[in-house]
Amino acid sequence: MDALEAAAAVVWPARFAAAVPYLMLAPAVLLVGLLVIGLAYIGDTSLRTLDTSTFLLSDDYTLANYRRALSESLFRTVAARSLQASLIVTAVTLLLAFPYAYLMVRTPSAALRKLLLIALFLPFFIGQVVRAYGWLIILGNQGMVNDALSLVGVAPLRLLYNYPSVLFGLIQYMLPFAVLMLAPALTAIPEELEAAAHSLGANWLRAFWHVVLPLARPGLVGAGLVVLTLTLTDFAMPAILGGGSQDFIANAIYDQFFRTSDQGLGATLALLLVAAGSLLVGLVLYLFGAGTLAMGRRR
Amino acid sequence: MERMKPAFRQPQAAEDRQAAVSVRGVSMVYDGVHAVRDASFDLAQGKFLTILGPSGSGKTTLLRLIAGFLEPTSGEIFINGRAVSAVPPHRRSIGMVFQKLALFPHMTAAQNVAFPLKMRRRDARTIPERVERYLELVRLGGLGGRRVHELSGGQQQRVAIARALVFEPDLLLLDEPLAALDRKLREEMQLEFRRIQRQLGVTTINVTHDQREALVVSDEVIVMEAGMIEQNASPLDTYRAPATSFVANFLGVTNRLSGVVTSLDGDRIGLLAGDHLMVGAAAGPGGSLQIGARASAAIRAEQIRISPDLFALSGLETVLSGTVSDVIFEGDRVVYEILTVLPETGPLRVFDHDVGSRRQYRAGDAVHLGWNARDLFVYKADPEPAATKPDRGD
Numbered sequence: 001m002d003a004l005e006a007a008a009a010v011v012w013p014a015r016f017a018a019a020v021p022y023l024m025l026a027p028a029v030l031l032v033g034l035l036v037i038g039l040a041y042i043g044d045t046s047l048r049t050l051d052t053s054t055f056l057l058s059d060d061y062t063l064a065n066y067r068r069a070l071s072e073s074l075f076r077t078v079a080a081r082s083l084q085a086s087l088i089v090t091a092v093t094l095l096l097a098f099p100y101a102y103l104m105v106r107t108p109s110a111a112l113r114k115l116l117l118i119a120l121f122l123p124f125f126i127g128q129v130v131r132a133y134g135w136l137i138i139l140g141n142q143g144m145v146n147d148a149l150s151l152v153g154v155a156p157l158r159l160l161y162n163y164p165s166v167l168f169g170l171i172q173y174m175l176p177f178a179v180l181m182l183a184p185a186l187t188a189i190p191e192e193l194e195a196a197a198h199s200l201g202a203n204w205l206r207a208f209w210h211v212v213l214p215l216a217r218p219g220l221v222g223a224g225l226v227v228l229t230l231t232l233t234d235f236a237m238p239a240i241l242g243g244g245s246q247d248f249i250a251n252a253i254y255d256q257f258f259r260t261s262d263q264g265l266g267a268t269l270a271l272l273l274v275a276a277g278s279l280l281v282g283l284v285l286y287l288f289g290a291g292t293l294a295m296g297r298r299r
Numbered sequence: 300m301e302r303m304k305p306a307f308r309q310p311q312a313a314e315d316r317q318a319a320v321s322v323r324g325v326s327m328v329y330d331g332v333h334a335v336r337d338a339s340f341d342l343a344q345g346k347f348l349t350i351l352g353p354s355g356s357g358k359t360t361l362l363r364l365i366a367g368f369l370e371p372t373s374g375e376i377f378i379n380g381r382a383v384s385a386v387p388p389h390r391r392s393i394g395m396v397f398q399k400l401a402l403f404p405h406m407t408a409a410q411n412v413a414f415p416l417k418m419r420r421r422d423a424r425t426i427p428e429r430v431e432r433y434l435e436l437v438r439l440g441g442l443g444g445r446r447v448h449e450l451s452g453g454q455q456q457r458v459a460i461a462r463a464l465v466f467e468p469d470l471l472l473l474d475e476p477l478a479a480l481d482r483k484l485r486e487e488m489q490l491e492f493r494r495i496q497r498q499l500g501v502t503t504i505n506v507t508h509d510q511r512e513a514l515v516v517s518d519e520v521i522v523m524e525a526g527m528i529e530q531n532a533s534p535l536d537t538y539r540a541p542a543t544s545f546v547a548n549f550l551g552v553t554n555r556l557s558g559v560v561t562s563l564d565g566d567r568i569g570l571l572a573g574d575h576l577m578v579g580a581a582a583g584p585g586g587s588l589q590i591g592a593r594a595s596a597a598i599r600a601e602q603i604r605i606s607p608d609l610f611a612l613s614g615l616e617t618v619l620s621g622t623v624s625d626v627i628f629e630g631d632r633v634v635y636e637i638l639t640v641l642p643e644t645g646p647l648r649v650f651d652h653d654v655g656s657r658r659q660y661r662a663g664d665a666v667h668l669g670w671n672a673r674d675l676f677v678y679k680a681d682p683e684p685a686a687t688k689p690d691r692g693d
Contacts, residue, residue, distance in 0.1 A: 190399065192397050192399055192401040193401050193403060195388070196395070196397055196401035196403075198367075198389045199388050199395040200394075200414055200463075200466075202414075203387075
């Protein structure tokens with residue numbers, strides 16, 4: 001043992017000990033660093049325009065791509081659609097996830113808690129694309145819903161390839177993420193606080209409003225941010241359930257890279273998406289405070 | 300018992316004859332287990348009642364039934380004459396201080412105290428003045444702006460008390476709020492509870508497993524065990540005349556003896572323990588003892604006199620000899636463990652009364668013990684055989 005310790009002391013003297021935390025941080029820093037290099041590369045590409053005769057990018061820098069991205073109505077429509085969807089999906093998902101998480105955390109029945117957990121995790125094993133195809137089977141013109149409706153004499157409805165169906169698919173996809181982020185936040189609220197609120201004269205609704213909701217804020221902000229950014233950058237749901245008619249920004253970027261091969265414009269759109277996402281996250285953190293994510297050293 | 304003096308308190312004159320709280324035949328069954336079994340008691344207006352018992356005795360369940368967090372399986376609870384079983388907690392006028400205080404961490408001290416007033420839709424203009432008045436009552440004047448986590452443990456206790464009292468509830472419930480405090484702070488807060496309770500005259504029910512707290516703060520003490528009320532009496536009577544051997548053993552440092560009843564003469568009971576014939580006083584429900592039946596007996600450590608000289612104990616009705624097996628110095632008292640020939644009995648624990656003489660016994664010394672008949676409580680034998688080791692007090 002002493003020999004081992006002596007050997008260790010040669011390889012890693014005690015005065016290096018202070019470096020250990022930084023060393024453990026290194027892999028993460030490296031990963032993020034690589035991402036930054038990629039981002040710089042995309043930034044470089046975004047400043048070059050595509051020569052349609054040679055299909056090569058120009059050598060000199062220009063802001064033409066940004067001008068196009070910000071002025072063309074197609075991109076404005078796509079951006080507005082993504083942004084609107086992310087806000088709606090976030091709001092509805094939180095609204096649905098909160099009671100689910102609350103019930104899961106507070107129910108005295110262990111069986112119900114397990115059932116809720118399993119129901120939550122099961123969709124995780126099915127990828128987003130497969131799940132979207134599942135919705136095609138259920139909601140399609142000859143799908144299960146229309147089959148059922150025809151039995152009661154209702155003419156087939158067009159349930160797919162529209163905005164609501166994309167939102168529906170997204171909400172269904174985001175729900176488990178939101179519940180999983182809310183549950184620990186709700187667990188952290190002692191049940192005794194609710195009992196105290198009742199004994200002090202608050203009915204269920206007022207105890208919820210004045211005690212549970214404010215204390216659940218870190219969880220709500222965290223879950224909201226995750227759902228917001230995932231929705232804003234989503235690709236599969238609008239592509240499959242929207243059928244090309246409900247493109248989000250990610251779909252537009254895909255088109256530029258792989259359909260029109262205009263890498264310059266694709267890179268520009270990608271950077272604008274990063275900027276919009278960061279702005280949104282920044283705004284939420286500014287409004288509700290980084291402290292709500294249980295960061296910083298309060299208490 | 301280290302300090303008995305505070306237990307001598309005159310009960311306040313009963314101004315109001317109607318019971319503030321009346322518990323009638325209340326039982327609570329969880330999964331077939333009786334957490335509370337047929338509990339009944341009345342509590343007069345303005346009184347301070349402590350429900351004392353070990354963990355699992357059902358005392359907290361009884362408190363939660365009164366608070367309205369649980370509904371009794373059978374029986375009924377009346378508050379100011381009104382049956383409350385169908386009344387949800389937020390419609391009962393009850394202030395409660397919780398075990399972990401349950402202060403709202405996202406609010407300041409003042410906002411916590413204002414909460415019940417807001418929930419009861421009191422006139423918003425009067426709230427700040429009222430909150431400040433109650434913060435001053437608990438000696439936190441000027442600290443209302445502090446957040447909960449910026450206050451010390453004792454200050455948080457005070458906020459919780461102010462919050463439970465600010466809306467002038469019919470009843471104040473204390474669910475072991477002092478259990479987590481260190482001893483010094485706990486004793487300070489016990490007196491503080493007592494002071495505030497007297498100042499406001501609010502009827503109070505306190506739950507604790509701390510016998511000292513029960514004796515110090517209460518007008519009345521209920522001792523519970525296994526869901527049953529064992530005794531409901533003043534602190535003095537609870538200590539001086541324990542109704543059951545459980546109460547005798549739970550309060551104070553008590554030695555358990557066991558033997559066979561040889562004579563019944565009113566209150567005086569003859570008890571044969573091994574070869575020793577001793578005289579004791581019947582305790583608890585009379586008539587339960589029978590000649591020839593086994594009985595258990597309890598004698599408190601401070602009621603046993605100890606002397607090397609047999610003649611010094613001549614006035615006492617029971618005298619026996621023994622050997623010192625251990626000497627425990629506890630600062631304000633010396634505890635001797637004395638081995639005797641009594642059957643089914645471990646060493647007797649004896650407090651040295653004769654501190655003035657500074658006489659010290661050492662392990663191995665032969666001594667004589669004696670006590671008065673009135674200090675030996677005789678009970679019907681416990682269902683289980685008497686423990687071989689005497690119970691230690693808290």
